Amino acid sequence: MFTPPYPIITPRLVLRPFTEADLDDLHAFQSLPEVTRYLYWDARTREETKAALDRKIAGVSLAADGDALSVAAALTGGGPVIGDLTLFLRSREHRQGEIGFVFNPAYQGLGLATEAAREVLRIGFEGVGLHRIHGNCDARNIPSARLMERLGMRLEARLVENEFFAGAWSDELVYAMLAREWRASPAASAGHRA
Incomplete structure (x- = not known):
């Protein structure tokens, strides 16, 4: 079993486990239709956000295969x-992982998602020992x-019209x-500071 050495501190963020105190912050962006437009769930009510939290x-x-490590990205200070x-x-056997991310649009365009996702890749490769993410x-x-x-x-594949999503056939990039x-x-x- 692998648990990251929290907190993970980057120049502008603290990466850590989620807590119950994060409900308002999480709901602030999970409730926005523009955030969930390309996700497999719709904008969430507060109760749905609480269940997700x-x-x-x-x-x-x-x-084990199928486990998900959830990481909160909070602004420092x-x-x-x-x-x-x-x-x-x-897959543990094949050392395969998958990364996912959802960010508050009020903080897009500042490089914060890149900063956070880079550390999640580091967790996968350097902590878990994955071969491919x-x-x-x-x-x-x-x-x-x-x-x-x-x-x-790197772009490995473009799956053409592989899903009927939100009322239309859509392509998926891998x-x-x-x-x-x-x-x-x-x-x-580059590393990170702990």
Whole structure:
């Protein structure tokens, strides 16, 4: 079983487990239709956000296939939670993981999602010892695709009209990074402060 050495401190963020006190911050962006437009769930009510938060609070370690590590990204200095990141353990045997992220749009365009997601990749490669981490997004979700590109993930596939999503056929993009690509990246050598 792997549990990250929290808190993980970056220049502008603190990455940590979710707590019950994060409900208002999480609901502030999970309740926005523009945030959930390309997700598999609709804008959440406060009760739905609370149920999701309860699952996130339980997601503190990775041990078995299908486990999800939930990471809150909060601004340093006691600032609000602005991001919700997940690292899924897809296969222990093949050392495969998947990254996911949802951020408050009020903080987009500042590089904060890249800063946080980079550390989740570090957790996967350096902490868990994964060989490959992938991320998927709807092809219309340009900000998510660009974030994965900024992370150094490469486009592996474009699945054409593979899902009937929100009333229309949509393409899905699959990005991935291998452990050797992570080790060769500038992000790997940059490290983080604890």
